[in-house]
Amino acid sequence: MKKALVSKIKKMFSETHFGFFLVLIILCATLFFIIPEFFGNQITNGEKVELNETQKTVDTPVVSNILPIDTTAYDKKMMELANNPPDPIVYKTVKTVIGKDKKGKDIIKTEKIPLDPQPVRTHLWPVKTVYPNTGAILPFSRIVAYYGNLYSKNMGVLGQYDEATMLQKLDAEVKKWTTADPATPAIPALHYIAVVAQGSAGQDGKYRARMPFTEIDKVIKIAEKINAIVFLDIQVGFSNLQTEVPLLEKYLKMPQVHLGVDPEFSMKSGIRPGKIVGTLDASDINFTANYLAKIVKENNLPPKILIIHRYTQKMVTNYKEIKPLPEVQIVINMDGWGGAAKKMNTYQQFVYKEPVQFTGFKLFYKNDVLEKDTVMMTPSQLLKLNPKPIYIQYQ
Numbered sequence: 001m002k003k004a005l006v007s008k009i010k011k012m013f014s015e016t017h018f019g020f021f022l023v024l025i026i027l028c029a030t031l032f033f034i035i036p037e038f039f040g041n042q043i044t045n046g047e048k049v050e051l052n053e054t055q056k057t058v059d060t061p062v063v064s065n066i067l068p069i070d071t072t073a074y075d076k077k078m079m080e081l082a083n084n085p086p087d088p089i090v091y092k093t094v095k096t097v098i099g100k101d102k103k104g105k106d107i108i109k110t111e112k113i114p115l116d117p118q119p120v121r122t123h124l125w126p127v128k129t130v131y132p133n134t135g136a137i138l139p140f141s142r143i144v145a146y147y148g149n150l151y152s153k154n155m156g157v158l159g160q161y162d163e164a165t166m167l168q169k170l171d172a173e174v175k176k177w178t179t180a181d182p183a184t185p186a187i188p189a190l191h192y193i194a195v196v197a198q199g200s201a202g203q204d205g206k207y208r209a210r211m212p213f214t215e216i217d218k219v220i221k222i223a224e225k226i227n228a229i230v231f232l233d234i235q236v237g238f239s240n241l242q243t244e245v246p247l248l249e250k251y252l253k254m255p256q257v258h259l260g261v262d263p264e265f266s267m268k269s270g271i272r273p274g275k276i277v278g279t280l281d282a283s284d285i286n287f288t289a290n291y292l293a294k295i296v297k298e299n300n301l302p303p304k305i306l307i308i309h310r311y312t313q314k315m316v317t318n319y320k321e322i323k324p325l326p327e328v329q330i331v332i333n334m335d336g337w338g339g340a341a342k343k344m345n346t347y348q349q350f351v352y353k354e355p356v357q358f359t360g361f362k363l364f365y366k367n368d369v370l371e372k373d374t375v376m377m378t379p380s381q382l383l384k385l386n387p388k389p390i391y392i393q394y395q
Contacts, residue, residue, distance in 0.1 A: 069134055075126075077139045080183070081358075082125035083386045090115045125387040127355045129324045135302025137229070138329045138358055138390050142181065143305070144174045145189035145231060147362075147395045149196060150215055156395040157365060158190060158219075167226055173394060180379035184390070188228040191307075191393060192219045195244050197235035197265035197273035207272055208237030208265075210244075216251060223256070230257045231307060235265035237273055241280075241288050252292065253299050260307035261288060263315040264335070279314050282321035285330070293327035305329045307360060307391065311336035311346050319354040331391045333360030337367035339374040340381065347385060360391030367395075 091112040099107045137143065146166060148156025158166065170188050177186035194216055196209050216232065223230045232251060234244050241261060251257045263280035265273045285308060292304040303326070310316050310332050324330045332354075336346040343361075351359050361382055368376045382389055 069132060069136060071131055074131060074139070077184075078126035081139050081388045081390060082123065083384075083388050084123045084125065085386065087118070087121045090119055124352065124355045127357050129357050130326050132303045132329055133296075133326045136329060137187070137303070137305060138331075140184070142177055142184045142186045143189050143229070143391045144170070144177050144186045145191040145391070145393045146170045147191040147193075147233075147393050149193045149211070150218060151211075155193060155196075156191075158192065163222055167222070170228075170394075171226070173392075177379050177392060181383055181388075186392075188223075188226055189231060190219050190223045190228055191231040191233060191260060192216065193235065194232040194248060195234040195236065195239075197237045197262075197267075199272060199274055201238075201272075206237050206239040207267065208235060208239055208244075210247070216248075220251070220254070220257070228256075230254075231260045231305075232257060233260035233262060233307075235262045235273070236267075237265060238267055238270070240266075241284050245288055245291050249295065252295050252304070253301070255301050258305040258307070259288065259292060260309070260333075261285070262309045262335075264309060264311075277312055277315060280308070280316060282316075282318040285316075285322050289323065289325055289328040289330065293325045296327035301327075303327050303329050305331060305391075307331050307333050307393075308356075309333050309335040309362075310350055313350060315350075316354070319356060322356050324357040329358060330356050331358040331360045332356050333362060333391060333393060334389070335362045337362075337364045339368070339371055340377050343368070343377065344385070352386065358391065359387055359389045360393060361385070361389035362393040362395060364395050 092115050094111055094113055096109045096111070097106045098109045101107055132138070146156070146158045146169075148158030148160065150159045153160045157169070160166070161169065174186045174188050192211075192215075194211050196211065198207050198209050201207055202209065220230055230251075232248055234241065234248075236244055245252075245259070248259075252259065261280065261284075264277050266278040266280050266284070267273055267276075268279055269276065285306070289306055292306060295301065296304055306328055308316060308330065311334060316322075316332070322330060332351050334343065334347045334351050336343055347359075347361065361377075363376055365376065368374065379392075382392070
């Protein structure tokens, strides 16, 4: 009896095991494509990401570093910053017969009524570019920066005062901007000139001086005290960005450190700094942006911000070729000084008319008030500009 039962079971298994095995294979294949992490890796945004040993033992999903931010909120904020004036109403002329005169002629009423729908008007701002990666500062916060060099009291407010006084003044400006525009909270920044153009050639004939790393370290430590971000600014002289930017890489790998470049002191003509205004081309700016993007990708950092100073037409050439990236947000900073009317005209001519992505505005505690009866522009005045600057620099 027992042998007969065993024989029967063996026969049943022989008849069904092939079908069972086939079903098992199909189930495994389905799991591989639907839930790939069961098989030791994860597919994120179409990319296969190998898990290291730590990730394999911890139940933590791999998050791609190219995920976009909330695009709806971003678009809304960019439209707010654009600050475009209301489109003028377009009318059409309509003639209506409203009766007859004594001679039997039609009495015609002529009136203008708004077109429906109104024509869509195109604006220069906001600029249609790529969306930034997660963690982007702009446009959700406004940066308020103190500019200068610790070695000099004349190059900007950053080096003009002792540390405590400087930080106190910066805090006051940050609060002014947050009060003026609560929807865009202001954050502090120290904008340090790390490569300074020189009137003399120097040992290598490049008319620029690189600041010691010990000085950069000081600025970073000062910034940490107030949770400020840091910009390292480059004035290349007879050198170039392709040479100078990589030398700052160890700092640019820090998430709180960003970059500024100054075309005024990029002397492609061979005339020494201070004699004429220099220039940078889109190719120089794109090299810098791509270099920053590489650092961001390799170190899984939030987007970097790249400031380009400008106050003349020739300071930046081929602006249409400048390419913002998901990893790099580009700000054209109006760098001219003088009375309000002069500064707003410079902003209109060289920043508004040649849009790239974001705008900045520089204020000078001394040079903006040199002329009689002039005062430095206020946050409320600057917030009326089209577009509103998102980066504010004080020198």
